[in-house]
């Protein structure tokens with residue numbers, strides 16, 4: 001990651017950032033400023049009525065003596081909390097990229113100096129870092145001004161050591177999210193199932209135990225639902241198990257399971273070509289699980305966690321699975337594959353069953369870009385949460401609110417279940433009608449949880465942002481890493 005963030009006592013300053021509370025309340029430090037500068041500030045504010053000091057608003061200025069100055073809105077004085085500060089950092093990213101001199105900028109949020117919560121500066125820095133991530137290494141011809149060139153931001157603060165320490169505690173979470181964004185953005189000719197398995201393997205250096213199962217081993221275990229999806233591809237399918245053992249020795253682990261379809265053509269039920277390129281990100285569930293494991297390992301989380309990802313490529317070929325084929329899943333249940341494009345649930349069926357039977361986890365949370373229907377329901381704003389477990393749901397919803405990775409609770413009533421009964425097998429992989437596509441997919445998954453506490457996150461809509469978001473430039477969001485990290489930290493560490 002290219003942006004460097006440093007903390008030091010106020011000194012020579014290249015860009016000063018001045019925080020302004022809602023209602024354009026200038027910080028008391030301006031009282032000590034010279035009259036000209038104060039007059040200039042009041043005039044600037046009165047000439048730009050759209051800037052009101054609302055959260056994340058910004059106003060770049062050049063002072064009469066040619067200093068760069070950015071006013072940034074801090075929102076309401078009484079609503080200062082980490083999520084808000086991160087948003088401020090996010091807003092600063094673009095503006096500092098434009099105003100930086102030789103890629104460097106200094107920030108001094110005067111208003112937050114001496115603020116009673118000492119984590120303001122570190123959270124602003126964290127938001128800035130998250131929003132500044134870019135994937136630009138395939139450009140060979142762009143001019144610097146077309147690229148993101150902000151290289152270093154120095155926070156000028158009265159307590160540089162404390163702020164740096166607080167920032168270092170957050171940094172691993174960004175590292176995890178960036179790993180996710182990278183693998184999600186890389187195209188499918190680079191991120192094949194094997195390449196993604198190798199990315200997971202690279203977590204060994206952070207202290208994660210990693211096992212990679214190949215097709216022969218999966219066949220022997222009986223993971224025919226997963227294998228059927230990859231059967232038309234020249235790329236070998238894999239299941240990867242990652243273990244982070246930071247908790248008590250015999251404590252049951254938390255389990256996270258990810259859909260890792262490195263490219264989803266739909267198979268023989270082939271997709272239309274328009275936007276099919278998007279299906280390179282159909283491995284995002286797996287990408288989030290890998291990024292989460294990285295974050296947990298890098299911050300040495302005090303908890304036992306297993307991550308399991310099913311890695312396959314869904315291609316049509318002479319060897320591909322046909323609509324109507326029946327497969328024997330690892331659970332023993334048989335599945336009639338009506339639509340080869342409803343492949344994610346087939347991969348997860350075996351991955352979920354394997355996870356609960358081998359690890360006896362406290363619970364399982366799976367993540368998958370599972371259905372187009374969840375995009376119809378929730379767009380890019382929230383991921384769908386499906387869980388029969390009220391306590392688990394509440395914890396996940398709250399973690400979503402705290403990290404601005406929002407979830408919305410979706411139904412999982414038993415009446416939807418009979419829709420996937422098949423005429424010739426235990427179940428079919430799509431519902432009969434066209435309705436409630438995300439719920440029938442979730443009901444299918446539920447049949448492979450063996451009643452272990454479980455939640456399913458359908459992240460099809462939130463994985464790829466077509467517009468800039470608060471903490472992410474457009475493109476891969478890494479949605480889920482910060483949410484699940486928070487969920488674990490708040491509820492399962494040191495307990």
Ligand code: BES
Pocket residue numbers: 264266278282339341342343344369370371372373430437460461
């Ligand atoms: N990977 C897709 C879902 C998807 C769509 C993710 C758009 C991200 C963006 C999934 O495998 C799929 O094809 N689902 C089908 C299911 C249908 C055949 C029942 C869908 O949603 O159309």
Ligand code: MN
Pocket residue numbers: 264266340341342343344
């Ligand atoms: Mn599909």
Ligand code: ZN
Pocket residue numbers: 261264282341343344369370
């Ligand atoms: Zn898919």
